[in-house]
Amino acid sequence: MFTSRAIGFVSSPYKDAGQVPKGLGAKHEADGVLTILPEFEVGLTDIEGFSHLVVLWEFDRSHGFELLGTPPSDNRAHGVFATRSPRRPNPIGLTIVELLRRDGNELRVRGVDMLDGTLILDVKPLLSGVPFEELRRGWLAEAEARKR
Amino acid sequence: MFTSRAIGFVSSPYKDAGQVPKGLGAKHEADGVLTILPEFEVGLTDIEGFSHLVVLWEFDRSHGFELLGTPPSDNRAHGVFATRSPRRPNPIGLTIVELLRRDGNELRVRGVDMLDGTLILDVKPLLSGVPFEELRRGWLAEAEARKR
Numbered sequence: 001m002f003t004s005r006a007i008g009f010v011s012s013p014y015k016d017a018g019q020v021p022k023g024l025g026a027k028h029e030a031d032g033v034l035t036i037l038p039e040f041e042v043g044l045t046d047i048e049g050f051s052h053l054v055v056l057w058e059f060d061r062s063h064g065f066e067l068l069g070t071p072p073s074d075n076r077a078h079g080v081f082a083t084r085s086p087r088r089p090n091p092i093g094l095t096i097v098e099l100l101r102r103d104g105n106e107l108r109v110r111g112v113d114m115l116d117g118t119l120i121l122d123v124k125p126l127l128s129g130v131p132f133e134e135l136r137r138g139w140l141a142e143a144e145a146r147k148r
Numbered sequence: 149m150f151t152s153r154a155i156g157f158v159s160s161p162y163k164d165a166g167q168v169p170k171g172l173g174a175k176h177e178a179d180g181v182l183t184i185l186p187e188f189e190v191g192l193t194d195i196e197g198f199s200h201l202v203v204l205w206e207f208d209r210s211h212g213f214e215l216l217g218t219p220p221s222d223n224r225a226h227g228v229f230a231t232r233s234p235r236r237p238n239p240i241g242l243t244i245v246e247l248l249r250r251d252g253n254e255l256r257v258r259g260v261d262m263l264d265g266t267l268i269l270d271v272k273p274l275l276s277g278v279p280f281e282e283l284r285r286g287w288l289a290e291a292e293a294r295k296r
Contacts, residue, residue, distance in 0.1 A: 002206065004149050007237050036229075040237060043215040045227030049286020052278050056204070056240055058150065067191040079193030081184075081271040089155050089188060090269045092204055092240070096278065121238045123229040127285060129277040130200050130244065137275060138197020 004058060006119040007043075008036040008105075012112045017061070020113050022072040031100070032112035034120060041105040044123075048102050052126035053109065057093045058119045062086035074143040082138065093118075096126060152206060154267040155191075156184040156253075160260045165209070168261050170220040179248070180260035182268060189253040192271075196250050200274035201257065205241045206267045210234035222291040230286065241266075244274060 011033040014020045021027060034055065036044060047053070065087045068077045080088055097109035107123075159181040162168045169175060182203065184192060195201070213235045216225045228236055245257035255271075 001152050001154075002239055003151050004238055006149075040215065040229075043228040043230075043237075045216060045225075045230060046287045047227060047230040049284060049290070050230065051282065051284035054242060056238070056242075067188065068193060077193075079195060080191040081188075082191075082193060082195040082198065082273055084272060084275075088270060089191075090152055090204070091150055092270055094202060094204075094242075094272060096276075122236060122240055124232060124242060125230055125286065125288070126278060126283065127232075127288065128244075129280050129283060130274060131279070132277050134199065135274065135277060136197060136199035138273065139194045140273070140275065142197070 004121055006037070007040045007122065008034055008120040010034055010057065010112060010114045010116065010118040010120060012114050012116045012118070014115050017115065020115070028111045028113040030112050031108065031110050034107040034109055034123065036105045036107070038105055044102065044105065047099070047107070047125070050099060050125040053097055053099050054124045054126050055095045055097055055120060056122040057095070057114055058121055059086040059088070059091035059093050060119050061115065062091055065089050073140060076139070078139050092121065152269055154185070155188045155270065156182055156268040158182060158205065158260060158262045158264065158266040158268060160262050160264045160266070162263050165263065168263070176259045176261040178260050179256070179258050182255040182257055182271065184253045184255070186253055192250065192253065195247070195255070195273070198247060198273040201245055201247050202272045202274050203243045203245055203268060204270040205243070205262055206269055207234040207236070207239035207241050208267050209263065210239055213237050221288060224287070226287050240269065
């Protein structure tokens, strides 16, 4: 077990959860900045070479968890581990962003869906993808089909 | 800030770090089991519909962090946030696995690279992929090219 620590924070256009695009067909194309704290900046060495990053961050404005919940994209309840709900046993969020540019300890990225000021826990390079045609998307695909 | 808690553990063929395929061209095709603790099993509701899962887990046999390190796939040092090093400020590992089958609180999966007994922090459905041809892989692609 460990206690989380912030390595930086997100600057995002979203000031509260109601502003983040959610539900079916939501697009995450907003630009933002990941500011890494100066004491961790050396850890960014050579990150410029990667086109996409996995950002792990803390759901720091969400409290407690629920094992079943109804997401914005459906009117049926699903298990928390089958959704992206913020109310998880470990409040860790994950976003894949495109790296546009690094300026020192600031990473300019596209595709943020975090709230402004969100604490960053980790950044990792995205090394492989699963082809979209190989992906089955369970209840989400069913909810999309029902709305068509 | 939060204190991590295990939601389950991994059963894997790898008993120590030396057995995990590493370095250039390493394939992660081993089968394993994610056992979710009974008190969290309801959180798995409807997970069967997804083909791929993102597993977040704890580097529980690694201590401390280093901002620069030389990975098994290269002979040059890179920043921790540009690698998958276990020695990170927050010791969180990430693996994308294929879900083969669910048996109650056990998820049979393909593609594990964790050690046997690793503590699981979170499971999320993989909802989208980045096409491989759009991915730039920085120092890793350069290291591969030098070895060819």
